[in-house]
C-alpha cells in the first residue's frame with residue numbers, strides 16, 4: 001500500500017522490457033535444452049589453474065591494488081599496459097586515453113549517460129547488439145539504422161546530426177558480419193567530417209577464423225605522435241579473450257571523452273574490481289591470452305564448421321545464411337516471409353533448443369524474420385542435434 005504511488009513507474013519499466021528477451025535469457029535453466037541463444041564462450045577454454053595462481057599472487061603481493069578502493073580510472077599499471085598494447089604506428093596512446101570499466105557493458109552504459117541526451121539520435125549498425133539497446137533505453141533514443149553492407153550506403157549522411165555512431169565491426173553481434181576495410185576508412189572519415197563520436201565495440205576482435213585481422217578504426221583514425229584526440233571511442237573486453245566472469249573491459253578515446261566517462265563511473269560503481277584488474281594485468285603481461293588463443297580459435301572454427309554443415313543438412317530451403325569468418329554467431333533469415341521468429345522461439349523451446357529471435361536486436365522490435373545462432377558453447381554433436389530440433393520447430397512454427 002505504502003508504495004502504490006510508485007507502482008505505475010515500475011509497471012511501465014517492466015512493460016517496456018521485451019518478454020522475448022526474458023524468455024531466452026532464462027532458457028539456460030531448462031534441463032536438457034540445447035542453448036544456442038547466448039553469446040557464451042566454452043568454459044573449458046578458461047585457463048582456470050593459471051588464473052587461480054595469479055589471483056593468489058595478486059592478493060598476497062599487492063593487497064593495496066586488490067583489496068582497497070582503487071582509482072576511478074582503473075589501476076595505472078593496467079591503463080599503461082592497455083595503452084601500449086593498442087598503440088600502433090601512427091596511433092599514440094597514453095594512460096589518459098584509457099578507462100578501465102566493469103565489462104564492456106559498463107562502457108556502453110557510461111556512453112549513454114555522457115554522450116546521449118533524452119531522445120537523442122544514434123546512428124547504429126543494424127541490427128544492433130541487444131545489450132547496447134538495453135543500456136541506452138532509459139534515454140529513449142531515436143535510432144537511424146546503418147546497413148553498412150548495402151550498396152549506396154552513405155556514411156556522412158548516416159552520421160550527420162547523430163550524437164554518436166555505434167558499430168561492432170568485427171563479427172557483429174548479432175549478424176556475425178565483418179565490416180570491410182573500405183567501410184572502416186569511410187566511417188572514420190565521416191566521423192571526422194561530421195564531428196560525430198564513433199563507438200567501435202570490439203569484443204570479438206581476436207576471434208578471426210579465416211584470414212588476417214583488419215585494422216581497428218581506432219588505429220585508422222590515429223594522427224601520429226601526439227596523444228590520441230580522434231573521434232573513435234574503442235571498447236574492448238576480456239570476456240571473450242579470457243573469461244567473462246572477470247568483468248574487465250576498457251574504453252580507449254580522446255582524453256576529454258575519458259574524463260567525462262570517469263565522472264559518470266563515479267556515480268555507478270566507484271571503481272572496477274582491483275583484484276580482477278591486477279589479474280588481468282598479470283595475465284596480459286605473462287602472455288596468457290596469446291597462449292590460449294590458438295586453441296580457442298581451433299575449437300571455435302571447428303564448431304562454426306559443424307554448425308554450418310548441420311544447417312546445410314537440415315535448414316536448407318528453410319533459411320538463408322552466410323558463413324561468418326569469425327566471432328560467435330550465425331545469422332539466418334527465414335525463406336518463409338510469414339514466419340515470425342518470436343513464435344519460432346516458443347516452438348524451439350518446446351522442441352528443446354533455444355535461439356535468439358531478431359526482434360530483440362531491432363529497437364522497434366519489427367524485424368521478425370531472422371534468428372541468431374551461437375556456435376561456441378556446444379560441441380559438434382550437440383550443435384547437430386540442436387539444428388535438427390530447430391528444423392522441426394521451424395516447420396511447426398510455419399504451419400501455425
Ligand code: PMP
Nearest residue numbers: 039103104105129173237239249
Ligand atoms: N558488446 C557486444 C557486441 C557484446 O556482444 C558483448 C557481450 N555479449 C558486450 C559488448 C559486453 O561484454 P562484457 O560486458 O562481458 O565485456
